[in-house]
Amino acid sequence: MKTTDILIFGGGASGLAAAVTAKRIAPNYHVTILEHGKRVGKKLLATGNGRCNLGNVHFPCKDAYSGTVVALLPEIDARTEDTKNFFRSMGLLCRQDAEGRLYPRSNQASTVLDALRLSCCSYGVDIICDCEIQSLKKSKDTFLIETSLGTFLAYTVICTPGGVAAPQTGSDGSLFSLLKVFGHSFTKMTPALVGMEAESKELKILKGVRIAAAVSACSSNGTQLFTERGEVQFNEHSLSGICVMNLSAKCNHQNPAYLSLNLLPEYTAEQISALLWELYAARTDWKLEDFLTALFPKKAGFALLRYAGIHLPQDAPVHQLTPMDIEKLTRCCQNWRFTVTGRGDWKEAQVTCGGIPLCEIDTSLQSVYAKGLFFAGEILDIHGICGGYNLDWAWHSGQYAVNHTVKYLKERGGN
Ligand SMILES: Cc1cc2nc3c(=O)[nH]c(=O)nc-3n(C[C@H](O)[C@H](O)[C@H](O)COP(=O)(O)OP(=O)(O)OC[C@H]3O[C@@H](n4cnc5c(N)ncnc54)[C@H](O)[C@@H]3O)c2cc1C
Structure with missing residues (x-):
C-alpha cells in the first residue's frame, strides 16, 4: 500500500x-x-x-x-x-x-x-x-x-x-x-464550445467558406438570445468558428431555434440598400455571380442570392435584378437564417x-x-x-x- x-x-x-x-x-x-x-x-x-x-x-x-x-x-x-x-x-x-x-x-x-x-x-x-x-x-x-x-x-x-x-x-x-x-x-x-448543426439548402454552396458576421442565437419566437461577432465557417451540415462556438457555450443546454447572420453589421438597412444600388450601377453588365464579390466571398454572395429567392442563372446580367430583388437582398444581408438542428458531438467539443x-x-x-x-x-x-x-x-x-x-x-x- x-x-x-x-x-x-x-x-x-x-x-x-x-x-x-x-x-x-x-x-x-x-x-x-x-x-x-x-x-x-x-x-x-x-x-x-x-x-x-x-x-x-x-x-x-x-x-x-x-x-x-x-x-x-x-x-x-x-x-x-x-x-x-x-x-x-x-x-x-x-x-x-x-x-x-x-x-x-x-x-x-x-x-x-x-x-x-x-x-x-x-x-x-x-x-x-x-x-x-x-x-x-x-x-x-x-x-x-x-x-x-x-x-x-x-x-x-x-x-x-x-x-x-x-x-x-x-x-x-x-x-x-x-x-x-x-x-x-x-x-x-x-457539449459546449462546439459547432452548431444546421439545415439550409445554401450550405451545399457555402461548404468551406469563411465570412465575417454578427451571429445571433434566436429562439423560435424570434428573440435574440445572444450575439457574437467573428468569422463563421460553413460546413456542409454545420456552422462553426469562434463566434458560433461561443454561442453554443452561452446557450448552455438549450439549442437556439436558428442562427441569424448579419453580414454587414456596421451598416443600417438604408445604407445596405444604397450600397447594393451602387454596385448595381457599377456592375450592371457583369454576371450575377460577380455582383456581390465587392462585399463577400464569391460563393457566399451567390448563396445569398439564392437564399433571397433570386433564381436567375449565374451568368445572367446584373441589370436583370429588380428593385424588389435589391430589397430582398438588403433584408437577407441583415438576417440570413440557418435552422439549428443540433450541435457537434463530444469529440469535437472543447x-x-x-x-x-x-x-x-x-x-x-x-x-x-x-x-x-x-x-x-x-x-x-x-x-x-x-x-x-x-x-x-x-x-x-x-x-x-x-x-x-x-x-x-x-x-x-x-x-
Ligand atoms: C481542442 C481543444 C482546444 C482547447 N483550447 C483551449 C484554449 O486555447 N484555451 C482555453 O482556455 N481552453 C481551451 N480548451 C479547454 C481546456 O483545455 C479545458 O477546459 C481544460 O484542459 C480543463 O482542465 P482540467 O484539468 O479540468 O481537465 P483536463 O485538462 O481534461 O485533464 C483531465 C485529466 O484527467 C485524466 N483523467 C480523466 N479521468 C481519469 C481517471 N478515471 N483516472 C485517471 N485520470 C483520469 C485525463 O486523462 C486528463 O489527463 C480546449 C479544449 C480542447 C478539447
Whole structure:
C-alpha cells in the first residue's frame, strides 16, 4: 500500500497546477498524481490550435462564464496567483494579444505542459501514468483507492479528471460513477464550445467558406438570445468558428431555434440598400455571380442570392435584378437564417456544460459529503467562452483547491 498526503486524480491542467502549488506551499507533503493516460497533459497540447491560449487578462470576467459554480469566481480570483505570474514563476513568459488573450511567448502549447511537468519533477511530485482507478472508499480520516497499480491510502484527494469534452484526450468521465459512492451527482452535461448543426439548402454552396458576421442565437419566437461577432465557417451540415462556438457555450443546454447572420453589421438597412444600388450601377453588365464579390466571398454572395429567392442563372446580367430583388437582398444581408438542428458531438467539443453543482461543494471547493475530498477544473459545473477562460479556470481552481487541501491537512496536525 502506498501512502500519500495529497492524491490528485487526473494529470490535466488543473491537476498539474494543483500539484505544483501543493509543493510550493507545503514542500514536505507527499503529492501524487494518478493519470490513466500514457502521459499527463495530453489535452493541453491540443489547446489554442497547438499554441495554447492559456489565459485572459480579463479573468474572472463573469460574463465569460456559465454554470452554478460561477458564484465562487471572485473569491477564487482574490486568493490565487494570476496566470501570467503563476507561469512566470516557472520561467514561462506570456504574450498578450489585442483582446487580452494570453499565449506562451514561445507560441507552443508543449512549452506550457513542459513548464508544469518539469516543475512537478523538480518538486518531487509522484506522477503515475497508465493507472486505472477502480474504487474509492473513505474510512475515518483517510481515503482508500484501489487501482490497476495497487492500493493507495491518501489523507486528502483532489479530483481533477476534467469533464467529458474531447474524450480522446483522456477526459472520458470514467471517474464519475466512482464519485457517486460519496453521494455526488452531476447536472445534465452538454457539449459546449462546439459547432452548431444546421439545415439550409445554401450550405451545399457555402461548404468551406469563411465570412465575417454578427451571429445571433434566436429562439423560435424570434428573440435574440445572444450575439457574437467573428468569422463563421460553413460546413456542409454545420456552422462553426469562434463566434458560433461561443454561442453554443452561452446557450448552455438549450439549442437556439436558428442562427441569424448579419453580414454587414456596421451598416443600417438604408445604407445596405444604397450600397447594393451602387454596385448595381457599377456592375450592371457583369454576371450575377460577380455582383456581390465587392462585399463577400464569391460563393457566399451567390448563396445569398439564392437564399433571397433570386433564381436567375449565374451568368445572367446584373441589370436583370429588380428593385424588389435589391430589397430582398438588403433584408437577407441583415438576417440570413440557418435552422439549428443540433450541435457537434463530444469529440469535437472543447468544454463541458454541466458538472458537479455548487450545492455539492463548499466555498473551499470541498465535497459537502466527504471531508478531505476537493474538486478543481472542468469537472465542476462551470464553463467559459473561448479566449483562455477555461484554462484560467483550471489554473485558478487548481491553486485554490490545493490551498484549502493544505489548510485542511494542517488543521489535522500534518507538518
Ligand atoms: C481542442 C481543444 C482546444 C482547447 N483550447 C483551449 C484554449 O486555447 N484555451 C482555453 O482556455 N481552453 C481551451 N480548451 C479547454 C481546456 O483545455 C479545458 O477546459 C481544460 O484542459 C480543463 O482542465 P482540467 O484539468 O479540468 O481537465 P483536463 O485538462 O481534461 O485533464 C483531465 C485529466 O484527467 C485524466 N483523467 C480523466 N479521468 C481519469 C481517471 N478515471 N483516472 C485517471 N485520470 C483520469 C485525463 O486523462 C486528463 O489527463 C480546449 C479544449 C480542447 C478539447
